[in-house]
Amino acid sequence: MTATEKPNLAGLSLDKLRALFVEAGEKPFRAEQVMKWIHQRGVLNIDAMTDISKALREQLKQTTQISLPKVLQDYVSEDGSRKWIIEVASGSSVEMVFIPEAGRGTLCISSQAGCSLDCSFCATGKQGFNSNLSVAEIVGQLWWANHELGGFDGSAGRPVSNVVMMGMGEPLLNFENVMDSVNIMMEDNAYGLSKRKVTISTSGVVPAIDRMQDYTDASLAVSLHAPNDELRSQIMPINKKYPISELLRSVRGYMASLPDKRLPVIEYILIKGINDHREHARELAELLSTFSCKINLIPFNPIALSDFRRPSSSSIARFRQILQAAGFTVTVRTTRADDIGAACGQLVGKVEDHTRRSSRHKRRANAAQESAKVFDSTDNLAVAADRL
Numbered sequence: 001m002t003a004t005e006k007p008n009l010a011g012l013s014l015d016k017l018r019a020l021f022v023e024a025g026e027k028p029f030r031a032e033q034v035m036k037w038i039h040q041r042g043v044l045n046i047d048a049m050t051d052i053s054k055a056l057r058e059q060l061k062q063t064t065q066i067s068l069p070k071v072l073q074d075y076v077s078e079d080g081s082r083k084w085i086i087e088v089a090s091g092s093s094v095e096m097v098f099i100p101e102a103g104r105g106t107l108c109i110s111s112q113a114g115c116s117l118d119c120s121f122c123a124t125g126k127q128g129f130n131s132n133l134s135v136a137e138i139v140g141q142l143w144w145a146n147h148e149l150g151g152f153d154g155s156a157g158r159p160v161s162n163v164v165m166m167g168m169g170e171p172l173l174n175f176e177n178v179m180d181s182v183n184i185m186m187e188d189n190a191y192g193l194s195k196r197k198v199t200i201s202t203s204g205v206v207p208a209i210d211r212m213q214d215y216t217d218a219s220l221a222v223s224l225h226a227p228n229d230e231l232r233s234q235i236m237p238i239n240k241k242y243p244i245s246e247l248l249r250s251v252r253g254y255m256a257s258l259p260d261k262r263l264p265v266i267e268y269i270l271i272k273g274i275n276d277h278r279e280h281a282r283e284l285a286e287l288l289s290t291f292s293c294k295i296n297l298i299p300f301n302p303i304a305l306s307d308f309r310r311p312s313s314s315s316i317a318r319f320r321q322i323l324q325a326a327g328f329t330v331t332v333r334t335t336r337a338d339d340i341g342a343a344c345g346q347l348v349g350k351v352e353d354h355t356r357r358s359s360r361h362k363r364r365a366n367a368a369q370e371s372a373k374v375f376d377s378t379d380n381l382a383v384a385a386d387r388l
């Protein structure tokens with residue numbers, strides 16, 4: 001057996017750790033002990049796990065490994081946010097972001113290197129897709145944040161109180177790894193985060209939302225971004241496969257399966273001239289009139305390879321007012337960390353794209369730039385229109 005084939009203790013859920021110990025003829029409570037060492041105390045060295053017998057420690061060293069992704073770079077924003085670049089096994093790198101606020105600290109975690117879904121407003125989508133992250137690579141982001149922010153030695157209390165799966169990738173297209181990961185984050189023997197404070201954000205992979213209730217009770221946010229199928233399909237290709245009515249039906253089903261009363265968050269990016277008109281707000285209010293939820297408006301963050309713009313503050317306020325007047329609880333997401341390229345939708349890392357999408361997008365952008373040059377230099381509309 002090579003080192004890479006050995007089970008990675010840092011990436012096993014409590015159930016899987018228990019199964020590993022039982023199979024080795026050990027007591028299942030060893031799983032709780034190991035989980036506490038790794039995820040509560042931040043200890044990765046098996047020799048330091050002193051409540052485990054020396055013989056078992058030797059055996060674990062022979063037959064298992066503890067391995068986490070490497071941090072390649074660390075950026076600090078003027079607003080106190082942090083961004084870390086993490087190297088993953090496929091050779092790609094992904095990004096995660098920590099956002100400190102009064103009374104809470106939110107970690108925005110990646111689930112895939114790149115994303116196959118190609119939403120027109122998202123930098124990750126423009127990169128194409130490379131790989132799913134393993135459980136150790138997903139939970140490893142929380143481990144690193146705790147390590148860097150003083151969460152393991154108790155010097156900083158609990159720096160990360162909330163986790164949102166809103167970094168790179170579509171979490172529900174990496175289903176099992178994401179389910180195991182959020183469950184480790186919420187496990188008392190590990191990070192013990194509240195299920196209300198661990199949120200999976202999805203663009204709407206309906207069959208996966210339908211399955212979620214059998215695996216987890218984490219909170220759910222849904223990227224809706226348009227009030228009707230026609231517009232949503234234009235900016236989010238996944239809508240052609242899973243239209244809005246099916247999406248809302250499946251989200252309702254998941255929320256109903258939870259033992260406590262919780263509302264899903266409907267995320268709605270505001271893009272100037274695309275989905276930010278007062279008519280869109282009214283249509284959205286109508287669409288959601290019988291759907292219990294909170295609405296989070298996200299002013300578009302500029303990205304390379306896109307001409308989309310952020311609406312003015314007054315049109316954002318107007319959109320919000322229309323929804324509030326219709327009785328919804330509406331928040332507007334504050335833009336954080338854009339000086340270090342870490343605002344929502346800006347995360348890119350380094351992704352070796354399997355889909356060739358990134359080169360297609362770049363070719364299109366170059367062609368558009370060339371046309372723009374012709375337009376600039378000749379100042380002649382007819383020529384520019386011809387070339388476009």
Ligand code: SAH
Pocket residue numbers: 121122123165166167168169170171201202203222223267269298299300301302303344345346
């Ligand atoms: N794939 C998941 C989670 C990652 S994206 C999803 O789509 O929900 C996290 C959030 O950032 C989503 O709501 C997404 O729509 C939003 N987002 C993407 N690009 C953005 C941009 N350029 N500006 C603002 N928000 C963006």
Ligand code: SF4
Pocket residue numbers: 115116117118119122123124125126167168169170203223
């Ligand atoms: Fe993928 Fe989400 Fe970006 Fe869409 S918004 S491309 S689903 S990461």
